[in-house]
Amino acid sequence: MAYSDKVVKRFEEVTNNPAAHGVGKFDPKDPTVATGMTGAPACGDVMKLDLKLDPETDTILDVKFKTYGCGSAIASSSMFVEMLKGKTIEEAKQIKDKEIADALELPPIKIHCSVLAEDSIKRAIQDWEEKKAGRTTTWVEEMQKKDDSMLGHNNPPQ
Numbered sequence: 001m002a003y004s005d006k007v008v009k010r011f012e013e014v015t016n017n018p019a020a021h022g023v024g025k026f027d028p029k030d031p032t033v034a035t036g037m038t039g040a041p042a043c044g045d046v047m048k049l050d051l052k053l054d055p056e057t058d059t060i061l062d063v064k065f066k067t068y069g070c071g072s073a074i075a076s077s078s079m080f081v082e083m084l085k086g087k088t089i090e091e092a093k094q095i096k097d098k099e100i101a102d103a104l105e106l107p108p109i110k111i112h113c114s115v116l117a118e119d120s121i122k123r124a125i126q127d128w129e130e131k132k133a134g135r136t137t138t139w140v141e142e143m144q145k146k147d148d149s150m151l152g153h154n155n156p157p158q
Helices: 005-016 071-084 097-104 108-132 139-145
Strands: 033-040 045-054 059-068
Touching: 005 071, 005 097, 033 108, 045 071, 045 108, 059 071, 071 097, 071 108, 097 108
Parallel strands: none
Antiparallel strands: 033 045, 045 059
């Protein structure tokens, strides 16, 4: 299976200059930060997405990610950085895995990477909506309380 030129180019750009492509994280205690993390047990890919939001307008001001996975997973993560910046939460809800897959020309065997990206976006939006509703614990803290949590399995991103 060969990666598309778009995946290779994006992967190399991220690898050569991670900070310029949104690799990193925000302070999880910042009340304007929302986090989403998802993983695919079948392949071991894990994506963690942080959104920095304007609480007055629900606009995404900045995006950071950490991804452990193949070139398609990393390219999908960097693609959603581009797709999310400047969008409102409602606009971000409309982003679908197919858009990411089409933009990167992902082969069918790598579609799960774009699905992970969409799931991370959904999870971050859920985190934001819960924060705005006044939740006092983060979703990560809630996951750590559960016995069946996979958090911590295979050293996912911190």
